[in-house]
Amino acid sequence: MADGSRIAPVLSTPANHVLEEDALPTTIEPESPHSPEAIQIRYEIDRTVAEIRQGGWKRVALQFPDLMLPEAPAVFEALSQKFIGEKRPIGNKYPSPERSSSHGGEKLDSIKDQPLSVEFFILADTSYGACCVDEIAAEHVDADVVVHYGRACLSPPARLPVIHVFTRQPLAIDRVVESFKSTYPDHNQAIILMADITFASHLPCISEILETEGYRFVFTPDIVHNPSSPLPNRTVPENVLLEPSQLRKWRLFHISDPPESLLLILSSRVSSIHVFPNTKTVAQVTSAADVTASAALRRRYALMTSVTTVPVFGILINTLSVKNYLHVVEHVKSCISASGRKSYTFVVGKVNAAKVANFSEIGAWVVIGCWESSLIDSKDFWKPILTPFELELALAGDDKRIWTGTWVTDFETILAGIKRPPIDQPISKAERCGKDLTRYSHDTGGSDSEPESVPPEFDLRTGRYVSNSRPMQVRQDIEKGENQSSHDGQLVRRSKGDITRIGDVASAGAEFLQSSRTWKGLGSDFQIEYDNPQDGSNGAPLEEGRSGSARGYISARSQTRT
Numbered sequence: 001m002a003d004g005s006r007i008a009p010v011l012s013t014p015a016n017h018v019l020e021e022d023a024l025p026t027t028i029e030p031e032s033p034h035s036p037e038a039i040q041i042r043y044e045i046d047r048t049v050a051e052i053r054q055g056g057w058k059r060v061a062l063q064f065p066d067l068m069l070p071e072a073p074a075v076f077e078a079l080s081q082k083f084i085g086e087k088r089p090i091g092n093k094y095p096s097p098e099r100s101s102s103h104g105g106e107k108l109d110s111i112k113d114q115p116l117s118v119e120f121f122i123l124a125d126t127s128y129g130a131c132c133v134d135e136i137a138a139e140h141v142d143a144d145v146v147v148h149y150g151r152a153c154l155s156p157p158a159r160l161p162v163i164h165v166f167t168r169q170p171l172a173i174d175r176v177v178e179s180f181k182s183t184y185p186d187h188n189q190a191i192i193l194m195a196d197i198t199f200a201s202h203l204p205c206i207s208e209i210l211e212t213e214g215y216r217f218v219f220t221p222d223i224v225h226n227p228s229s230p231l232p233n234r235t236v237p238e239n240v241l242l243e244p245s246q247l248r249k250w251r252l253f254h255i256s257d258p259p260e261s262l263l264l265i266l267s268s269r270v271s272s273i274h275v276f277p278n279t280k281t282v283a284q285v286t287s288a289a290d291v292t293a294s295a296a297l298r299r300r301y302a303l304m305t306s307v308t309t310v311p312v313f314g315i316l317i318n319t320l321s322v323k324n325y326l327h328v329v330e331h332v333k334s335c336i337s338a339s340g341r342k343s344y345t346f347v348v349g350k351v352n353a354a355k356v357a358n359f360s361e362i363g364a365w366v367v368i369g370c371w372e373s374s375l376i377d378s379k380d381f382w383k384p385i386l387t388p389f390e391l392e393l394a395l396a397g398d399d400k401r402i403w404t405g406t407w408v409t410d411f412e413t414i415l416a417g418i419k420r421p422p423i424d425q426p427i428s429k430a431e432r433c434g435k436d437l438t439r440y441s442h443d444t445g446g447s448d449s450e451p452e453s454v455p456p457e458f459d460l461r462t463g464r465y466v467s468n469s470r471p472m473q474v475r476q477d478i479e480k481g482e483n484q485s486s487h488d489g490q491l492v493r494r495s496k497g498d499i500t501r502i503g504d505v506a507s508a509g510a511e512f513l514q515s516s517r518t519w520k521g522l523g524s525d526f527q528i529e530y531d532n533p534q535d536g537s538n539g540a541p542l543e544e545g546r547s548g549s550a551r552g553y554i555s556a557r558s559q560t561r562t
Contacts (some may be wrong), residue, residue, distance in 0.1 A: 049082045061143035063123045065130040065150040083118040127372040135321040154233045156323040169198045190217045195255035227410035261375040264407040267293035310363035315345045318369030324411045371409035409410040
């Protein structure tokens with residue numbers, strides 16, 4: 001068992017799982033195709049058409065999640081029928097309707113030859129999460145606006161305007177009311193009635209029924225585009241606006257299972273959470289489940305403390321559409337650099353274990369995504385995956401790291417704590433991260449500037465001393481002069497114990513390449529013999545290989561085709 005635990009996991013997807021997908025926790029099973037009348041209501045065709053006309057948009061991208069793609073052609077045709085025969089304005093700069101998408105766009109043969117004043121494009125296979133607006137795919141078709149269908153994180157977009165259509169999912173209202181009454185027999189309790197965004201249209205009806213049943217203190221929040229709200233993307237009671245701590249006195253009844261990120265946020269802000277699951281497999285539900293996030297919070301805290309001595313972090317950009325994501329990337333870079341560690345930035349699209357496992361030098365990952373998609377379970381990954389909020393806590397000193405149970409994921413709240421200087425005055429790394437880095441600085445001279453004055457660091461899990469947790473911290477270079485000036489711009493192997501430098505800049509990745517990787521590229525086996533001579537032998541001489549095309553290679557020795 002001990003040997004088996006060190007074997008690398010299988011990173012490829014099993015053949016029987018290729019076409020399988022994990023179901024969203026808040027999405028019901030796909031139903032049979034709806035009638036044209038049901039399409040009009042469920043996808044709010046009339047409201048969408050009115051907003052398109054009001055905005056004057058001529059190229060519209062329709063973004064569907066995977067479970068709604070079977071109905072995408074019907075929605076496409078229902079919207080197109082509203083604009084058939086309308087004339088384009090004089091001097092229209094957009095191409096003719098025959099142009100199609102090169103990135104997920106699709107046009108129907110039944111209407112593509114008819115004159116349309118507005119062009120529609122179906123977007124599928126989103127670049128990142130389905131809850132985010134895919135501005136990248138929309139820009140491939142030069143779209144003026146994106147119509148986003150289904151669940152949404154409602155993070156503010158970076159470039160394009162968005163029309164959100166949450167769709168109206170069916171809900172057994174009588175079962176919800178029965179579950180609510182059995183969960184809260186006391187009619188004088190302060191309760192927030194909340195639902196997943198696809199079931200929010202049923203809340204006014206449920207609220208009216210509960211009011212007739214004698215519940216006087218039931219608050220039904222409205223949907224707002226504000227992830228930084230105490231109730232993310234929802235309004236709050238009036239007393240909470242005046243005093244946010246009053247939210248702790250409210251109980252929450254949530255319809256359908258919330259995402260884990262939302263559950264972690266709400267668990268530290270309300271008194272209790274009861275969830276009514278909305279799935280077709282659930283029998284007659286008599287009461288909602290009492291949900292707690294204590295175990296999840298403990299796991300996240302343990303994950304965070306496991307990376308306190310990690311020397312190299314990887315920054316995974318998991319969105320290119322959320323507003324202020326570049327500011328958060330710079331903030332994360334500054335925090336890592338100010339702590340004496342190294343960071344590398346990656347843009348990989350949808351994150352999976354196979355992609356990030358290619359970078360063995362990375363000790364932990366930080367995901368820059370929307371407030372829902374940033375929380376990734378690390379159990380299937382080699383290295384821990386954190387959110388920017390968790391990274392700030394992990395980089396704080398042991399005497400400053402205080403775990404209160406609160407959870408922050410949205411960009412606005414994270415950036416709100418950064419001191420912003422005037423435009424002509426750049427902010428220092430220490431001020432940006434709010435940390436006192438004087439004890440890690442060694443360029444001021446005196447006895448305190450010696451490397452031995454750095455406080456020792458220990459792994460909180462094993463208790464072992466860690467000597468290389470801050471590879472990028474400032475240190476005195478004892479080999480200045482000819483060594484430094486004669487190797488500018490080159491990859492140099494420094495003396496034992498010193499980190500590899502590229503052009504006088506310390507590089508943790510180059511150090512890992514030199515010290516830990518056994519294969520360093522083509523020809524590396526020939527060079528290794530000279531780098532680490534043992535018996536005085538040299539590497540094998542380089543020989544010319546085969547050439548030609550695949551149908552007949554030519555051998556360099558025999559000059560014959562193989």
